Amino acid sequence: MPVMADSLAQLISLREQRxxxxxxAELxxxxxxxxxxxxxxxxADWSQPRPLLxxxxxxxxxxxxxxxxxNFGDLGEAAWDYAVRHLRVQLAAGYAMFTADVA
Structure with missing residues (x-):
């Protein structure tokens, strides 16, 4: 996935930039x-509570x-925790929207 590879490259450059x-933190x-x-x-398939990825x-x-x-210490832990929570919410919302459309 090229977009994900670009994002990984951005993370690497963030570590190196002053x-x-x-x-x-914002970036x-x-x-x-x-x-x-x-x-x-x-x-690809939102029909499962844990969608297939x-x-x-x-x-x-x-x-x-x-x-x-x-590589980012406490800042990295906080950012990662925030992103994981965001992912959980988005996956749950996607499944809820799918089930609402199907029902």
């Missing part, structure tokens, strides 16, 4: 939330989490 902490959260949105966009999307998501947790 910038104020607030700006780094880090933005990239991770964008990746969560891409994971949701990759769902392509391996490439899951692999990129896991790689992002490992990288952020290993």
């Amino acid at each position: 910038m104020p902490l607030e700006e780094r 880090l959260c933005g990239v991770l939330v964008g990746m969560a949105e891409q994971v949701c966009a990759s769902v 392509p391996l490439a999307a899951v692999s990129a998501w896991v790689a992002a989490g490992e990288f952020v947790l290993a």
Whole structure:
């Protein structure tokens, strides 16, 4: 998934760039939330409470989490927790919307 690969590259460049902490936090959260949105966009079948996801999307998501947790300290933990919660909410909402349309 090219979009996910681009997001991983953005995470790597964030680690290497010098910038104020607030700006780094905002950009880090933005990239991770964008990746969560891409994971949701990759769902092929919303009929299950735990939607089926392509391996490439899951692999990129896991790689992002490992990288952020290993390289951004407390900021990375907070950003990752926020992004994971966002992903959970979006997946639950997608399933709820699917079941509402089907019912």
